[in-house]
Amino acid sequence: MALKFASDQSREIAGQFDLRRLPPEFYDEPYPYYQALREHDPVKRMPDGSWLLTRYDDILPVYRDPKAFSSDKKKEFGPKFGPSPLLEHHTTSLIFNDPPLHTRVRRAIVGALTQRHIAAMEPGLVALVDRLLDAMAEKGEVDLIEDFAAAIPIGIIGNLLGIPQAERGPLRGWSLAILGALEPVLTPDRGSRGNTAVTDMLAYLKTLVDDRRIHLRDPDTDVLTRLILGEEDGERLTETQLLHQCIFLLNAGHETTTNLIGNTLHALSEKADQKAALIAQAGIVERMKTAVEEFLRFESPVQLGNRITTQDVEVGGVPLPPDSRITICIGAANRDPAQFPDPDRMYIAREPNRHVAFGFGIHTCAGLSLARLEARVAMSRFLTRFPRYALAGEPVRDGRARFRGFRNLPARVLP
Numbered sequence: 001m002a003l004k005f006a007s008d009q010s011r012e013i014a015g016q017f018d019l020r021r022l023p024p025e026f027y028d029e030p031y032p033y034y035q036a037l038r039e040h041d042p043v044k045r046m047p048d049g050s051w052l053l054t055r056y057d058d059i060l061p062v063y064r065d066p067k068a069f070s071s072d073k074k075k076e077f078g079p080k081f082g083p084s085p086l087l088e089h090h091t092t093s094l095i096f097n098d099p100p101l102h103t104r105v106r107r108a109i110v111g112a113l114t115q116r117h118i119a120a121m122e123p124g125l126v127a128l129v130d131r132l133l134d135a136m137a138e139k140g141e142v143d144l145i146e147d148f149a150a151a152i153p154i155g156i157i158g159n160l161l162g163i164p165q166a167e168r169g170p171l172r173g174w175s176l177a178i179l180g181a182l183e184p185v186l187t188p189d190r191g192s193r194g195n196t197a198v199t200d201m202l203a204y205l206k207t208l209v210d211d212r213r214i215h216l217r218d219p220d221t222d223v224l225t226r227l228i229l230g231e232e233d234g235e236r237l238t239e240t241q242l243l244h245q246c247i248f249l250l251n252a253g254h255e256t257t258t259n260l261i262g263n264t265l266h267a268l269s270e271k272a273d274q275k276a277a278l279i280a281q282a283g284i285v286e287r288m289k290t291a292v293e294e295f296l297r298f299e300s301p302v303q304l305g306n307r308i309t310t311q312d313v314e315v316g317g318v319p320l321p322p323d324s325r326i327t328i329c330i331g332a333a334n335r336d337p338a339q340f341p342d343p344d345r346m347y348i349a350r351e352p353n354r355h356v357a358f359g360f361g362i363h364t365c366a367g368l369s370l371a372r373l374e375a376r377v378a379m380s381r382f383l384t385r386f387p388r389y390a391l392a393g394e395p396v397r398d399g400r401a402r403f404r405g406f407r408n409l410p411a412r413v414l415p
């Protein structure tokens with residue numbers, strides 16, 4: 001698809017845009033649609049009464065004011081999911097809650113994800129990536145998602161929660177099913193797969209948590225022990241709250257990072273000049289720091305976020321009453337020309353690069369340093385080992401609007 005619609009078409013596209021009725025082409029290339037919305041209808045009223053924001057400058061104030069723009073999803077998800085495991089999960093996890101529950105859980109999680117803890121994970125991460133590269137070199141023909149992008153975060157987040165290797169098999173399927181239920185449209189199939197996944201995951205995690213209660217680990221490094229013990233002078237999480245935070249962490253930590261690595265491998269396979277610039281001379285690890293920020297901006301793994309207003313507000317000059325449901329379009333904000341010159345160009349040395357791929361404000365991604373490290377290590381070691389890799393077959397998209405990524409990316413890896 002062209003990167004832009006003609007101007008009269010663009011106005012019409014913006015006028016008719018409905019997140020619940022997306023054309024098939026949108027999933028391949030949503031950016032022309034986002035551009036039309038930014039230009040013609042940046043605070044767009046959807047047919048279901050919700051609002052879609054696509055301009056960077058309209059989105060930041062929403063992130064900055066969590067009192068007026070709540071993350072609590074009970075009102076929205078009650079009717080969407082009905083009484084169900086999915087409802088319990090998505091209304092309990094920290095991301096869809098406001099303070100005080102949010103603050104308490106977040107503190108427990110970020111305490112085990114400081115720079116010091118993350119630096120300590122690097123040697124294990126390097127070893128994991130190198131094992132995957134060896135296995136791919138043997139095969140020659142690979143799936144860059146299954147054989148590489150998805151395997152890295154599963155390994156890392158599995159370690160973070162102390163999930164034994166042999167028990168990690170079902171994690172990816174569960175995660176895809178639970179996050180798939182967050183799509184703008186909940187089909188019966190998505191709903192039933194999501195509910196089964198929550199039920200199965202809860203049953204599994206209960207055994208893990210019961211065992212960890214008996215064999216507590218060092219709360220300085222073990223997230224699960226931290227969540228079990230709670231804060232010294234504060235309340236502990238209930239069993240249900242605890243289990244749902246674990247589900248959320250597992251999901252947040254791998255689907256997104258899988259997509260970041262997969263999207264990057266896909267984009268670089270098409271942009272030979274940027275790949276060449278990355279691998280040209282020594283110093284790839286240093287260059288990768290800036291480049292990863294551009295990969296996050298250019299093909300943001302999380303494209304949509306949500307808030308609900310708690311009072312009368314104004315967004316982009318449009319007055320919104322309390323209980324207005326808002327969709328923040330991260331993917332559109334990260335291509336906004338008012339913030340990023342030449343936004344549809346992927347430029348690995350782009351600076352400044354104040355993208356919102358990790359959100360912003362009190363809910364800013366708690367795993368951002370870990371995600372950045374995973375992407376840096378994965379991409380620099382992959383490109384050093386297989387500088388001439390090439391796609392070999394049709395990439396298969398995930399077909400989702402909220403999370404942007406590939407299900408399969410067939411390729412030949414060449415030294």
Ligand code: HEM
Nearest residue numbers: 094095252253256257260301305358359363365366367371
């Ligand atoms: C490229 C990878 C990742 C991306 C693009 C990403 C993106 C995001 C975004 C956009 C949010 C904010 C949602 C909102 O404001 O409504 C978020 C929150 C969160 N992410 Fe990530 N994430 C990534 C990786 C990770 C990893 C590896 C972890 C865990 C180790 C993680 C844990 C979390 C948690 C716990 C929150 C909730 C924070 C809160 O509500 O305070 N994420 N992430």
